[in-house]
Amino acid sequence: MASAADPLVDTLRTLATTTDDPDICAAHGQDWTRRFAGPVRAVVRPKSTAEVAGVLAACNAAAAPVVPQGGNTGLVGGSVPGPHDSPVVIISTVGLADLGVVDELGRSVTAGAGVTIADLHAHAESAGLVYGVDLASRESATVGGTVATNAGGIRVCAYGMTRAQVMGVECVLADGTVASRLVGLPKDNTGYDIAALMTGSEGTLGIITAVRLRLHAPPPDTMVMLAGVDDLAAAMALVRRSVPSGAVLMGAEVVDDASLTLNCEHGGLPRPLAKAWPYLVLIEASELDPPDDVDAVAGEDAADKRRLWRYREDSSESASSQGVVHKLDISVPLANLDALADGVRALMPAQAHVSIFGHLVDGNLHVEIAGLDPDDESIDEGVLELTTRLGGAVSAEHGVGRAKAAWLGLSRSPADVAVMRRIKAALDPIGVLNPGAVLPPPPAR
Ligand SMILES: Cc1cc2nc3c(=O)[nH]c(=O)nc-3n(C[C@H](O)[C@H](O)[C@H](O)COP(=O)(O)OP(=O)(O)OC[C@H]3O[C@@H](n4cnc5c(N)ncnc54)[C@H](O)[C@@H]3O)c2cc1C
Structure with missing residues (x-):
């Protein structure tokens, strides 16, 4: 049942697909962890940058708080309001799902903010290239969300974090101003780097509507090994001893026995090694030459590699079970x-x-x-x-x-936080974009 008339929601309906259906609002108001949830006034699903600009300008004029949301797989309560916040407008980016033609020579592509990481991978691979960021939430996590969080994932040792993939963004500021630089020039030292500012800003400085992303040549064929170790120092030593110099390291992950046990119970997986070790280390590389005394299993074909990765990739989900x-x-x-x-x-x-x-x-x-x-x-x-x-x-x-x-x-100095507050005040003076995320409330005077 629709709620009582809300003039802002009526305006938003004229600007983009908008609902204030209580069930839909509640679903968007709770995050993946189920630990974070808050009240939602309406969910808006723009289909273009112009629609995002119109919606943001209207919310800004009404001083109505907005939370940008992509796949809602974030794990720090940034994609939903806080429990004591006044009801927010969620701007869902899933309708911004255009994928541009891959520039095969320049190795880049423009993707709408709502494109999922899985779809981006498929698109890059169809042109014989790969996208450098991968994570277990790939089927739902979006380009916009991963740029907004500067997501890491399982390939950082090979390609770096999301920041290293971003060549340009299109974004909408709180007042509806559109800033767009999607040309993807490998060399472009013309002033402040707005894309860098938006990357990792967690929806507090603007809404990212499209991104120019770097692509990479496909990696060499790889092998995956799962090995038991006593501690994390031994895990790192095993990476050093098993990956010959000159080989390409594509992933080096770890699970402790508690996480492995949950994965086996939750996913119905057999334990991978006869002995229980304090930690399992997973190494993926173009060549592997492990020492003889290591307790390990290895896989080379795609199905085997996927099977071994499950012992690590299921961890977040099985913990949440x-x-x-x-x-x-x-x-x-x-x-x-x-x-x-x-x-x-x-x-x-x-x-x-x-x-x-x-x-x-x-x-x-x-x-x-x-x-x-x-x-x-x-x-x-x-x-x-x-x-x-x-x-x-x-x-x-x-x-x-x-x-x-x-x-x-704890991690950033008072001077750093003060600079962040000044940037926030310059781009979002009324404070409508994701209030309460990233920056703590200012100290009382
Ligand atoms: C099973 C699982 C595994 C995961 N593994 C990893 C991992 O290995 N590495 C990792 O880094 N993360 C991981 N995550 C966390 C999560 O997937 C990432 O943080 C991801 O980047 C969130 O993308 P999203 O589209 O779901 O964004 P959301 O969750 O919707 O939003 C995340 C933040 O970005 C903002 N935002 C979203 N879209 C936009 C936009 N277009 N413009 C501006 N701001 C926006 C939101 O306001 C919010 O602050 C995992 C999550 C799950 C559930």
Whole structure:
């Protein structure tokens, strides 16, 4: 049933496909983790940049808060309002799904913000090239969302993060101004880099409507190995000892035994090795030459490689099968990785069930904690403070969102945060774009 008349929603209906159906609003108002949710006034699905501009200008004129949303696979509460926020307009980008012709020589393509990462991969591959970012949420995560979060994923060791793929963006600012530079010049030193500013801005500075993305030559044929190790230092040593110099490392991931057990139980998978090890390391490379004494299984054909990857890629989903989970994504210098994992386990109260997995050579662990009150943030704080003491970042690849805004100051200096506030005030003076995400409330005067 539609809610009582809302003049802004009536205006939005004239500008783009808009609904205030309570079920649709509620579905868009809750994130993938089910830990974050808030009230939604309307969901708008523009089909063009001009529609986004009209909708944003109308919301800005009405001082109505807006949350941009792509695939809603974000894990830090950035794609939905907070529980105590006033109702927001969600601008869903899924209708911006155009894919341009691949420039095979220049190795780039323009993609609409709503194109999924899976569709982008298929499109690049049909032209004999590959897109460098891949992640387990590929079927739903969008180009716009991955640029807005500067997503990492499983190929960072080969191609870098999303930032390294972005050659230009088209975006709409809060007042409806459209800034567009999608020409994809490999050399272009003409002033401030708006694409770089939008990358990682998590919907707080503008809505990205299209992106010019770098593509890559296909990688060589690869092998995948899953091996048991005692700790993360041994996992890194095994990467060094198994990948001959000159070979191309395409992925180096890790799962602890708690995560592996959840994956096997949730996905009905057999345990991959006869012995249970504290960690399994997954290595994908163009050549693998493991030492003789290693306990490992390997796969070379596509089906085998996919089967082995499931022991790592199912981890987030199988952790969430335990209920609402505290999901923390952190990074530290490689030398401190074991101290981080061991320190996290030492912090856990008796009722917590922690599983740890992540992107090994990026120094990036995902810590998933089940069995705790979703609203109790004390464990989050403990893990993030430990990460900071070990020289790390409180967000490695998922962003800050609403989940970590209060702890931004653990990783960034007061001067950095002040610069961020000035940029935000310049581009979104009324503060309609994703309020409450990334930046904590300003200190009281
Ligand atoms: C199973 C699973 C595995 C995952 N694995 C990884 C991983 O390996 N690496 C990784 O980095 N992340 C991972 N993620 C997290 C998530 O997929 C990424 O953060 C992804 O980039 C979010 O894309 P999305 O389209 O779903 O964006 P959403 O979740 O919809 O939004 C994310 C943020 O971007 C903003 N936003 C979305 N679209 C736009 C736009 N067009 N313009 C401006 N702002 C916008 C939103 O406001 C929000 O702040 C995983 C998630 C799941 C569920």
